[in-house]
Amino acid sequence: MTRIIFSLFILLLSSVAQAEPLPTEAFGLLPQSEQVKLSPDGKKFSYLFNYQGKTLIGVTNIETGKNHFIVRTDNQKFKIGWYKWANNDLLLVSADYPVQRGGLKYTEARLLKIRADGTGTVDNVLRLKQKERSPQFQNNIIDLLPDEPNYILMALDLKIANRPDVYKVNLSSKVSRKLVYRSKSYISHWLTDRQHRVRLGYGRDETKIFYRLHDLETDEWRNIWEYEIFDAPDITPLGFGLNPSHLYIRAIHNDRYAIFMVDVSSKQLIRTLVYADENYDIEGSLIYSKKTNDVIGVYHGEANDAKHFFDPDYAKFQQALNNAIPDAYNNIASVSDDENKYILFTSNPQSPGAYYLGDRKEKRLDFILDEYPLLFQKSLPGKTKITFKARDGLKIEGYVTLPYDDVEPKNAALIIPHGGPMARNYGGFDWFSQFFASRGYTILEPNFRGSSGYGFEFEMASIQKWGGAMQDDLADAAHWLTENYPVDKQGICILGASYGGYAAMMAAVKQQDVFRCAASFAGVSDLEYIVRKARRFTNYKVVKKQIGDDSDMLEQNSPVNFAKEINIPLLLIHGDKDRVVDVYHSREMFEELEDLGKQVEYIELENGNHHLEIEANRLKTLNAFDEFLSKHLQADTKL
Template sequence: MNVRWFFCLALFFQPYLLAYELLPVDAFGALPQSEQVKLSPDGKHFSYVINKSGNSYLGVTNIQTGEKRILVHTDNQIFKITWYLWANNQQILISADYPAGKKQKKHTITRLLKIKIDGKSKAESVFQPRVGDLRPQFQNRIIDILPDEPNHILMQLSLKSYNRPDVYKLDISSKRKRSLVHRGNSDTTFWMADRQHRVRLGYAIDETKRFYRLCDKNGENWRKVWEYELFDEPDVTPLGFGLNPEHLYIRALHKGRYAIFVVDVSTKDLDRELIYADARYDIEGSLIYSTKTNDVIGVYHGEANNGKIYFDEKYEEFQAALNKAIPDSFNDIVSMSHDENKYILFSRSNATPGAYYLGDRKAKYIDYILQQYPKLYEQSLSPKTKIKYQSRDGIEIEGYVTLPHKNVPNKHAAIVIPHGGPMVREYSGFDWFSQFFASRGYTVLEPNFRGSSGYGFEFEVASIRQWGGKMQDDLADAAHWMVKQYRIPAKQVCIVGSSYGGYAAMMAAVKQQNTFKCSASFAGVSDLEYIVSSAKNFTNYDIVKKQFGSDSDYLEQQSPVNFSKKINIPLLLIHGEHDTVVDVYHSREMYAELKAVGKQVDYIELKNGNHYLEIEANRLATLEAIEAFLNRHL
């Protein structure tokens, strides 16, 4: 009778069990169908990167005729399109990343490619070294586009001495035509031009000391300005010149948060005026320039309603009109023609991925053109909601919660996802990774733990020599808060992270087994000693030593790889074999140590994989592996 009753229950509940259908993994894990949509200067074409079946294509569409043309194709393994821009109305410049190096010296080299939009030629390098030139690692650092000379750009290149870039004027119609504009210094790594296309500012490094070299508008007198010791005192960051060549916009500390100032560089004391400050958050974005006036009109700010703060009323009014036309959305003007008549709008919300629109201000129309995640269009997703919790020592921590989607059963289980960096932060808005797990019924919390950027200098530098310390405690506190707030069983929380977040996930498996039931790490750091020692091969060695410390006993104690015997919760490790940021050694060694002592560990190594899951097959495999892992243990 018990068997018959059980069978009847199964029949009764069968319609309920089949009432929902999980969205496919590739709805979230496929590369965005479209991204980086931009207008040509004359507004007659728009360009875009299209991702399809794991391949990426740079395309262009003629707005008047509708004719489409694919210009460049990559499988994202030989090279990756990182960004591109219009050099003029007929030519596009493309920054391409290529993996390089062998064994422990893996790195990325960059090249600047050019392609004409008529489709009659293939993409080729902008620059060809001459006999006697060095072959620098970075060949994509454009200093300025020269609109009055549409076939010319200013570019910094280290051709005569490694890591000492000079500034050259390059003719992009020829691979070899160039002229020296400014000779570099041995300690200067980046250069900046003013709006009149003159080299005016250099960013210099002396071990862990930072300073700038500033030149007057006549190009005659250089002086050292804004000197500071990295991590020990707040930095000053020049963002760009205004149309007035004596106005330089900077980011500097103001009442505990980084704000925007304009500096009169003609004055001896570099007099500054506060332009914009947010009492709660740092301003972390770049300047916004008018394509029409060539002057500063605002700044990107992730905590603003539309990610921007405008200094000019005309643009504020235009933004308000867009918000009225598309309410309850994040509406971002991502590109404008030089006359600012035509524009590309990217619109999204906290619960929906974005779509691109083409607008015409004179004709007063706006047309849909491209979708980012078409399989998620009009799906019932969950908004990412800002929350706050208290750390055990009384620090207020912000984060973002994504609840299980309404159309799937709630698993009454949770995931804490610490971000990478760690000196970066999470923002609101659609995120494919957290949305995927919410679509599987999990409650997801992404905390901006101590050491994250955006909350002032002191909060950010709390990460220095603190890996495995209070930053780690903040993650356990996040889990405890979530258990209480959302009534989740205490033994139903896992931690999933990548890069620094992967380190935190592994360290949680060492130190926080009473909080987390399982741990998954993608591209995580397992050995801090290895991080410091391998940095000897690169120019940032002094910075790495200062960030992590050089005491081998301390580094050993904060490295998960040394504590395999202590780990008693399931651990999943995933790593790309060609990761140039965190070497695959970290996961291989961690796996070997855990297997040697018979611990419960799975390891997946992604073929040709890099640090950013830019190969679609690897992204899908990662989501599938983590989902299966969580299903087993939650």
């Protein structure tokens, strides 16, 4: 009944005020619910719940309906990254803490444990013994060991930095753990097979990636692959099949990343192609059956439901869900060990997402949680996939989002480049672009060259190419938009975060004839600083290979060095606790522009991180963007 009353309230509210834009809170509040998961026995489900700027983990007893919260954070002392059910009674929580030691700023990840019934306290899984070092990453679970529910396997570098040993950790004890495998040179990650044996170690020696396999027949470790980072063959191990000789990998096939099964019992490492898409990379992880313990599919962002099942029974069940909820993205987010109960996440253009509890025996599907309740039953404009040709003829994909039907559209648009740059945009709901569409703007999110998802060669176009052809693609996207949509070519702003923020600043330097204004959140302004700061971290040579080490080139592609040439309005926003792109980048850019009397605004977010995970900062950022765009795109930009 509560749900029905709430729904009617939203409908009545929209009927009397359709012309008014939705409040910033409809998009800027953290998702009300996330990461909904079933306990192994299917008797309880848990979820992240965001309320009044705080994030909580809730647990609901399905039979009784009783609900309680067991973990709380304000997202400032620490942020919950992910959590898992260790067994039916215990949850493991990965928490990210911003730290500063010895002049270095970085994030420390810790693993917490808490009883699902809320009794007891939230404790660190890792309790250091005398003379043990404190690892930066204390959350590296290798295997949950379902046959031993009170134990897990973890990789921890307690003795030598960046040389993790494998430990069997007793979750019922505060200090009990047993060494399983000693560290090996340069191995930073470990992988078990489905029989829970440590089988694969992989890592990096400066810029060389290598993989070592534990051979079951000889009981020895042997090298199976090695290559230079950002070069072919670029192999990623995904996991073992039920057959311990079957290792699934992602590797290049006709310039696209595909899924192969490798017979590791063969010295020749014979590959069998399992799944490929001739147009897109397969980027996701493997999907396992809880009942058979074998691989049944893989996540694929370009599939209709972001999944492709190899197993016909699971494919049939997925199709049944699609028939029951047509024209929607339907994703089974969690299942019980017997695979009877499941959590379904579903969304469509009329809904950004909701969670349902399914029961296969009873053939029931019951609503449990919304993601964005303030957008409930609001008809949202979907993303339209488009293609255009860059000036050199390269085909570029992107997504266009049109203004909301019930707001007055502006004859103005935003080009929003993604971060990374070796990342990409997808179709489907996202709160960021939807916010600007609700304000009447047309949005184009281009997957410029250097983006992931379109093949090895396409992605590697980002290596040491910041400010070059990738930047030209954004101007070409703007030109294409004005030719195909009712957008004034004098009414386009570029706005982005992280690498997208860099691209916005670089556009203010190089593309003032295309963009009327530019806005950056957590953007990179100084490439030389990025490389210089990396000297104190283990990825220094990787950073040099990715961005470059030619000082002249880095200087020429750093917008902070060309503040004098910027003559369009620029907005800079940055969190003071950003551990990915240091706040230095926006502070220096602002000071350079302010000293020259340029049109620049700067907002620094207190305790802000790189991902806008503090709700007050997210709202402040959206409102600042909205005000900035209204100021510089409002005049003569309405239809």
